[in-house]
Amino acid sequence: MLTHLKLFFLNMSMQKKLSLIIIIFVIVPMLTTGLVSYQNYTRNLKEKAIELIMQSSNQMTSRLDDYIGEMKSITAIPIYSRELQQLLMKPGPYLERSDSIAFYLRFMNNMRKGNDAVYILDRDGNIFYNDKRFAVRANTEERFSQFQKIVASANGSAVVQGTETMLDTFGRPKEIFSVIREIRDSELGTYQSLGTVIVDSDIRVIGDAVDRLNDITHGSSYILDANGLNIYRNQNTSVELPPALINTVNRETGGWRDIQIANKSYIFLYTPLKNADWMFYSLIPTQSLFKEAAIIRNVTLMVILIVGLLSLVLAIFTANALTKPLRKLTRVMRTVESGTMEAKFPVKYRDEIGTLGTTFNQMITRIQELIQEVYIVNMKKVVAQLEALQAQINPHFIYNTLETIRMRAIINKDVDVADMTYTLGNLLRYGILRENEQVTVQQELDHLDNYIQLQNHRFRNKFKLQLDVPEPLLQAKVIKLLFQPIVENAIYHGLEHKLGDGLITIVGIQEEEGIRFTISDNGIGMSSEQEVELQQHLEHPSENVRKSDKGIGLRNVHQRIQIQYGKSYGLQVKSRLGEGTTVTVTMCNQPSWGE
Structure with missing residues (x-):
């Protein structure tokens, strides 16, 4: 024993x-x-x-x-x-x-x-x-x-x-x-x-x-x-x-x-x-x-x-003398981890450390061969993701809009239907027919104004849009369909169930690191637990989430921003129950890849 x-x-x-x-x-x-x-x-x-x-x-x-x-x-x-x-x-x-x-x-x-x-x-x-x-x-x-x-x-x-x-x-x-x-x-x-x-x-x-x-x-x-x-x-x-x-x-x-x-x-x-x-x-x-x-x-x-x-x-x-070769190999690994793929481990002996170093050098060589292959595949995948995410918003919004028009026609039977149809046409032309993925802030705000007009037909002028965007920032380039999904989420989950008028405020700020927009509403807000759950849902969405799940618009915009500009940008949600919700959008001045 x-x-x-x-x-x-x-x-x-x-x-x-x-x-x-x-x-x-x-x-x-x-x-x-x-x-x-x-x-x-x-x-x-x-x-x-x-x-x-x-x-x-x-x-x-x-x-x-x-x-x-x-x-x-x-x-x-x-x-x-x-x-x-x-x-x-x-x-x-x-x-x-x-x-x-x-x-x-x-x-x-x-x-x-x-x-x-x-x-x-x-x-x-x-x-x-x-x-x-x-x-x-x-x-x-x-x-x-x-x-x-x-x-x-x-x-x-x-x-x-x-x-x-x-x-x-x-x-x-x-x-x-x-x-x-x-x-x-x-x-x-x-x-x-x-x-x-x-x-x-x-x-x-x-x-x-x-x-x-x-x-x-x-x-x-x-x-x-x-x-x-x-x-x-x-x-x-x-x-x-x-x-x-x-x-x-x-x-x-x-x-x-x-x-x-x-x-x-x-x-x-x-x-x-x-x-x-x-x-x-x-x-x-x-x-x-x-x-x-x-x-x-x-x-x-x-x-x-x-x-x-x-x-x-x-x-x-x-144990320093015994672990010195391992520490040397660790330093080489960290050099490779930082992006220097040319680093190699100097193999001097045929012991366990030498065998490990030889295997490591072979692995680095193979990785360098695969990087070129993976790079092209990943770029194609990013473009496909952008197109899929872009198309995800339109069916969701079209369904809600057509339902609004149908209910308005049944209840009122008036000429407002014509105005709503015209506004819907503008929205569809912007979201579907426009080929460019990069648009100006002014174009985005015009599109959002059409959306608010359409929602006010449904809710009897319940919503008011207040803008505070500097003139130079209106010509800045941003991804298409940036504001409308966020405002739609604010209406359906915050303002629709609120008594009285709903106010949506958009503030734009040009910073050294990039562009920041805050979209605030005075809706019903959410608890701190719901806020944490929503933010986690944005960062780590489940792969089997249905399109009708709450937060689909926010998650869509967040993912498209990160694909376009990088993981350090996206959406940040802050809310207080009974007071409202603020969504902060951060982007860099130039996208990480071309328009």
């Missing part, structure tokens, strides 16, 4: 031997040590971090619970105030009782710093209130009638109302939450309803406490009521709380767990607020907790990489 392993090792190439030694005796031990240390450190760090976060979360929810409990206590003051109950039971004008009740309202409102306003609604519909910072509700009558129905079924208990947006005295929106309670007669023991007390508090009381916790955890936090309705969420929330996740938590004790959302790891933390029957949830990115561990991991990997590189350099220096 050992003999076979030894023979196997000795028969390996020098590169494989050196690589195996470095991996077994250097990289593997260091990597194993580093990974074990990193895992232990990460596990301990996670336990400590979660313990700290849970303590901070419990302290925050405890403060909020105490605050809501104090709001409930404020609503209980009218129940134990004999004088206030007598004022509410006493019939009489509003103003006679207002000053006396105002004293209690002022006292109740000043008990907590975060209170915005305190209201008392008696059983005759009179509203008494005390406010801070002009925080009086503008819709008191409508909202308080709803509150009366809520507290009537609460049997005298305080009811916590979730977040709502109210309008203050000046009509400005403001988010608040409230505690309401029915005031019942406790003096005479009848427990009849004497009115309703409402305590409003600014939602920032909750927001400030939650934001302080988020500064520590860098997470996304939420407070929801028993029905799952939103009470508060921090403004920089980067991930949505899955509704199905809420139903799996323990609403009595709280806790935490590891979860995955959109392929990202989070710590899901939940804590109850029992005074309000609310739940506090927080999604904390695991990555944010382990930044320090990531630094240790990176340092470990860097040390391993440096040691590995040093070992590799030492191995290369040792």
